[in-house]
Amino acid sequence: MRRLHAPFLALLLALSFALAPSASANNQRYAAFVVDQNTGVVLHSRRSEAQRYPASLTKMMTLYMLFEAIDIGEIGLEDQIRVSANAASAPPSGLGLRSGDTIRVEDAILALVVKSANDVAVAVGERISGGERAFADEMTVRARALGLENTTFRNASGLPNSRQTTTAQDMARLAVALHRDFPQYFDFFDTTEFTYGGRTYRNHNTLVGRVNGVDGLKTGYIRASGFNVVVSAERGENRLIAVIMGGPTAAARDAHAEELLEAAFNTLEQRQDSRLFAGLTIPRLNPVREQAIIAREFAELGVAAPTEMGSAQSAPPLRVVLADEDEMTSPLAAPAAERSSRDPANIWSVQVGAYRSADQARERLAQVAALSPALDNAQHAARSVDVNGNQLWRARFEALSAEEARQACSDFGRFDQACFAVAPGR
Template sequence: MIQHARVLILSVGLALSGLSTPAHANNSRYAAFVVEENSGVVLHSRRSEAERYPASLTKMMTLYMLFEALEMGEIGLNDPIRISANAANASPSRLGLSAGSTISAENAIRALVVKSANDVAVAVGERLGGGESRFGELMTARAAGIGLTNTTFRNASGLPNSRQTTTARDMARLAIALHRDFPQYFDYFNEESFRYNGRTYRNHNSLVGRVRGVDGLKTGYIRASGFNVVVSAERDDHRLITVIMGGPSAAARDAHAEELIEAAFATLEQRQDTRLFAALSSPRINPVRQQDLIALDVAALHLSEPVEMGSADQPPALQIVLADEDEMRVDTLAPVRDRPAAARSGSEPIQSQGSWAIQVGAYNTADAAHDRLAEVAIYSGALGSAQPAARAVTISGDRLWRARFENLTEDSARLACRDLSARSHPCFAVAPGR
């Protein structure tokens, strides 16, 4: 059985190593990263932790902040965003909006995604942060909260700033966070064009609508960065996030991204065979233990770390998932609302009541909000004495229910959000009166 697994694992790697090495792979600005979002399997990594300039990939974080403000009720899709003189004077690419004019939040989203409009990015930063410099600080802090550990933002647009840096891996994390935390807004990234003031703008991401399964996300370019792109693509049950940084041209970057996407999907298909053979092991053992055993066996092969496709002497190492997701579920993760409060662990700290709250989502129905509260309540002891609540709010004519835990102190609210964020659950601490 183990020998079969070795053969299949090697065949998976060969599917990736059969690509030709692109000419730009050796330039000093190049980096690449490919990950399967649902499983976390890294399919390709080249200089993914090296410091790079994000350019307009920055606007993904600006959009994350805008989506978050929409969910918190701080702004509505139809609310106007004022264009200041500073915003109007931003360097191209831009919509060319005049100082004193306004653009709706929804059109601002489309302008950022499709046109990559710097004047709109500046205006959004000023609207949400009170100033673009302050907004950069808020972006950096929020980015750290969602796992971007090597990223610093200084502006909302991605225009040149020597202190605004990131990594290919962090940009993949940001793409995953956008899809995970704001699926209700993700379709904006899939729009091929945007019409505004009588003009139609085509999406800078040429892969959208052309490569099967691609549904976003964002391109970027400044002279210091080269041509960057983050691409989301879904086929069957697999969703890939592909990051290319430092391409020599938009065409070369897009061709390389497409090549990586196709190779990665082919690899994932072959990996199904690995899982099938693992499932045929006899006698049947606990799937978690089985995964440990195969992982040890794979480690014994002494495969190289992932390298650029086509330049590897040996196939890239892969994380292998063997057990079906249904088999990995643990009964103790049942919804907490089915368990009385007294039944929770006696070791969980009891917090004194306060006027702070945390918000873990906003939903179209109260039931959905309560379901979310039940799902995440067990992940932080700081919520031991909190009161779960679904609070109705109307935003731009739409009625939503905020999923909140109330009656917390400031310390317990922030602790609870740290606990939830560590498990990749979005969470906001809500100050009194908000």
């Protein structure tokens, strides 16, 4: 796994978000970290190596250990876990299990993800290692093997313990490891509600199902930590991990996480625009000239010059203004009945270039439309984007399903043509 702290990209994003002042420089519990999981590039970092209390983020490691035990055959999803008196006595939040009860492993996973059940976390640790203290020691050893050099676990739940500490960077590493090592179980983190014992519980992570692309992971809170969250989100080909620690309230934490994600996805999209612009300019430019264009486009984003990670009190906001030019949609639009039957939240696009004029964008669309049958009913659109006063025109095929978008880019790849899928709302 690539170490997440290198290389650092000096694209420090806006910090003047919806957090109250106590969540900024004056809040000594605050830390934040945003990383592009696919490249390891750090998009935002603030106090990300400072020691913090994980609270229920601890359960991410409990789940990692449980997934590993399932994977090697030590336990199965349909097996039952017995609840001890020690587990049943764990303080809330919990399912209210009693000593001698049993819980199915799959239900235990959902209880940890959705309800953040402390009684279940203790029961899982006792089932895997024979006791919670032994389980915590094994968690720490496994954490070191995953590169979590600044994390120590003392229990399975995240309940208060002064020696159970971590960092925002380490929690991001753990999130990446969960997705990388157990993709077959990662959908559990996308669960919005869970029913057990006749009661239905809503996921504490309200970003899941509400914010475009968010598919996990975990929230946490104890008084000493403030409100924590680790978020994973995927849009098109980009997957981000964002960690916020020390929020003053759950609502402020969630608003800050959403703002950081939006700013980071905007940054990645502008970078992709720059690469497409460099790669598709006609006549073909030599590689040195292409790199010069990319560098210029990055400079036009108006972000700060390189600084030591987390040293900036604030950073200039990334200003991106999108203007839809509906009059530039070509006659090759999908039939109205077909378009209206699709859920707007599931309508994808593919982008095949970024140009200095709408005419160049439309010309590119006409040139490549025949390369993929998946585009037969797509809308052709030139979309204007203003990046700090500098205008580009995105060449996009719109009104596609996710499957059509992926197929189109796969087809383009066979012809060595640039293409990237654009998630709904982007």
